[in-house]
Structure formats: structure tokens, C-alpha cells
Amino acid sequence: MFIHIGNGNVIRSNDIVSIIDYSIISSSTIMEEMMANNHEKVIGPEIDAKSVVITNDLLYISTLSVATLKKRASMISTISKLDDYSDELEIE
Numbered sequence: 001m002f003i004h005i006g007n008g009n010v011i012r013s014n015d016i017v018s019i020i021d022y023s024i025i026s027s028s029t030i031m032e033e034m035m036a037n038n039h040e041k042v043i044g045p046e047i048d049a050k051s052v053v054i055t056n057d058l059l060y061i062s063t064l065s066v067a068t069l070k071k072r073a074s075m076i077s078t079i080s081k082l083d084d085y086s087d088e089l090e091i092e
Contacts, residue, residue: 035052
């Protein structure tokens with residue numbers, strides 16, 4: 001499944017390692033170092049940034065909040081757990 005994380009970025013939900021609040025970055029030296037050391041792997045605008053979506057390969061800065069992204073990820077998780085009854089439908 002895919003998740004729209006804002007700013008025109010759509011990624012595979014399985015690729016997401018973590019979603020963190022952007023405001024935490026300035027209060028954590030480890031997070032600041034991670035962003036600085038991987039600057040070439042950062043995608044998205046820092047203006048109005050609300051969250052950072054971390055994947056194995058890239059860091060996506062999003063203008064969507066962590067709560068919004070969590071809801072989207074949860075919705076995708078729920079959808080993927082639904083049973084598929086499409087084979088039982090008769091097509092006329």
C-alpha cells in the first residue's frame with residue numbers, strides 16, 4: 001500500500017521506519033546530527049514543516065502533522081487487513 005505524506009510525495013507504507021514531530025529536531029542533538037549528516041537525502045520544504053518521515057533511504061519533511069500521518073497509516077493498515085471477496089462477486 002502507499003501513503004500520501006504531503007508535498008506531492010507518495011511512498012510505500014512498508015518503507016516507513018518512523019514518523020517524528022519536526023519540532024523535536026531542534027531539541028535533540030542526535031536528531032540535528034541525523035538531519036545534518038543526511039542533508040542530501042532530505043526531501044521536502046522546511047517551511048511550515050510539521051513532521052519528518054524516515055525511510056531506509058530518505059528523510060521526507062512533511063507539512064502534515066504526525067497525527068494526520070498516523071491516521072493515514074492506520075487507515076491503510078485497516079484496509080490491508082480486510083478480506084478480499086472480489087472473487088465471489090458475479091460479473092454480469
